[in-house]
Amino acid sequence: MNPADRIAADPRPILEHAARRCGLGRVLSWTPITTGFEDCNIDTRTENGRVVVKIFAAWRDGDAPRRTARLITDAIAAGVRHPRLYPDVDGDVLHHPPGGAACLVLERVDARDYYSPTRAPTAAEPGDLIAQTTLIHRLDTRVDPVADPWAVTNIGPTPAAAEPYLTDEHRALARRAAAVFATIDHRALPHALIHADLTKGNVLADGRDVQVIDFAVAGRHPRIQELAVAAANLTHRPRTAPGPGRDHRGPVLGGKPPRAPDLRRTARVSDVRPRRCGDGIPGRRAGPARPPRRPTRDRPPDRAGAGRTARLRRRQLIRDRSQVSVASPFAR
Numbered sequence: 291m292n293p294a295d296r297i298a299a300d301p302r303p304i305l306e307h308a309a310r311r312c313g314l315g316r317v318l319s320w321t322p323i324t325t326g327f328e329d330c331n332i333d334t335r336t337e338n339g340r341v342v343v344k345i346f347a348a349w350r351d352g353d354a355p356r357r358t359a360r361l362i363t364d365a366i367a368a369g370v371r372h373p374r375l376y377p378d379v380d381g382d383v384l385h386h387p388p389g390g391a392a393c394l395v396l397e398r399v400d401a402r403d404y405y406s407p408t409r410a411p412t413a414a415e416p417g418d419l420i421a422q423t424t425l426i427h428r429l430d431t432r433v434d435p436v437a438d439p440w441a442v443t444n445i446g447p448t449p450a451a452a453e454p455y456l457t458d459e460h461r462a463l464a465r466r467a468a469a470v471f472a473t474i475d476h477r478a479l480p481h482a483l484i485h486a487d488l489t490k491g492n493v494l495a496d497g498r499d500v501q502v503i504d505f506a507v508a509g510r511h512p513r514i515q516e517l518a519v520a521a522a523n524l525t526h527r528p529r530t531a532p533g534p535g536r537d538h539r540g541p542v543l544g545g546k547p548p549r550a551p552d553l554r555r556t557a558r559v560s561d562v563r564p565r566r567c568g569d570g571i572p573g574r575r576a577g578p579a580r581p582p583r584r585p586t587r588d589r590p591p592d593r594a595g596a597g598r599t600a601r602l603r604r605r606q607l608i609r610d611r612s613q614v615s616v617a618s619p620f621a622r
Contacts, residue, residue, distance in 0.1 A: 305334050305343055307387035308395050311378035314338045325403060325491045328506065333398065341376065344394040354506065355392035357433050359384040361505040362394075364431045370422055371501040373397040401501060404490035404524065412497060419493060419500045426502070427482040427513060438486060438507040442476050442515050479512035486511060489523040 305317045315337030323331040323342070330345045346355045359375070363383060366372050375383040376395035385393050438444065449464035456464060486507045494501045
C-alpha cells in the first residue's frame with residue numbers, strides 16, 4: 291500500500307496548511323517515506339527548511355493523535371531524544387488542517403533506522419538506547435490504553451490464531467510457549483509506561499547517539515514487554531540474504547557478525563575440481579595441467595597427484611575467506 295493511501299485524502303493541502311501554520315513558507319516538494327505500516331510520514335521540503343510531516347491514518351481513533359502528541363511532548367521534556375515538534379502560531383504541536391487528517395510536523399534529523407545495511411552500530415549506541423528507554427519508563431504520563439496486538443494482555447490467543455500458518459514443529463513450539471505464558475501472573479510484574487514498539491524502524495542513529503520515535507502505542511504494561519519486543523524485532527537477524535524489503539544478516543545493536551566456516555577444515559580432496567596448474571593463484575602463471583604423478587608404494591593410485599592440488603585449492607579458499615566482509619544493518 292502507498293503510504294499516502296492510509297490517510298484517505300490528498301496530502302498536498304495538509305502539507306501546505308501545516309507549513310503555513312508553522313511558519314515554514316511554501317511547500318516545494320514532498321516524498322512519502324516508505325518505512326512504517328500505519329501512519330503516513332512525508333519528507334517535505336519547504337522554503338524555510340526540510341521537515342517530516344506525520345499524517346495520522348484515517349482509521350486512527352479520534353483521540354489517538356492528541357494522545358501521541360502528548361506522549362512525545364512529555365518524553366522530550368524528560369530528556370528523551372526525539373525529533374523536535376514544530377508548534378503552530380497558537381503554540382499547538384498537533385495540527386488540524388480543514389477537511390484533512392491531524393498531523394505533526396517534526397524536525398528532519400540526519401539519522402538512519404536499523405532497517406538499512408550501510409553501516410554497523412557504534413559501540414555506544416546499545417547503551418544509549420537503554421538509557422533512552424529508562425527515561426521513558428520513568429514518565430508518569432497517564433493515557434488511555436490503545437489496541438496493541440503485541441501487548442502482554444493480547445498475546446494469549448495469538449498462538450492459536452497463528453496455528454493454521456505454522457509447520458508442525460513450530461505449532462508444537464507455539465503451544466508449549468502458550469502453556470508457559472498462561473502460568474504467569476502478569477499483574478505481579480513491574481509495570482511502567484513503555485514505548486511498546488521498539489522496532490528497527492522506530493530507532494534512529496546518527497553515529498553519535500540514538501533517537502526513539504513513534505509513541506503511538508506507548509502505554510502502561512509490564513516492563514518485560516519492552517525487552518520482548520526488542521528481542522523479537524530490533525535484534526532479530528533473518529537467515530535470508532539481504533535485498534529490497536529485507537533485513538540484513540549483519541550485526542544488530544553491537545552483536546557479532548555470523549561466524550564463517552573454517553575453510554581450512556572444510557576443504558576436502560573430494561571437493562577439488564580439475565584445474566590448470568597455478569590457475570587463480572597470485573604470483574603463478576597458469577599453465578598446462580600437470581600430469582598425475584605415478585603411483586608409488588607410499589602413494590595409492592586413487593590419491594595420486596591429489597595432495598598438491600588440494601593444498602593449492604585450500605590456500606585459494608583461505609585467501610578468498612580473508613576478503614569476505616559482513617555488511618551492517620543501517621539506513622533509511
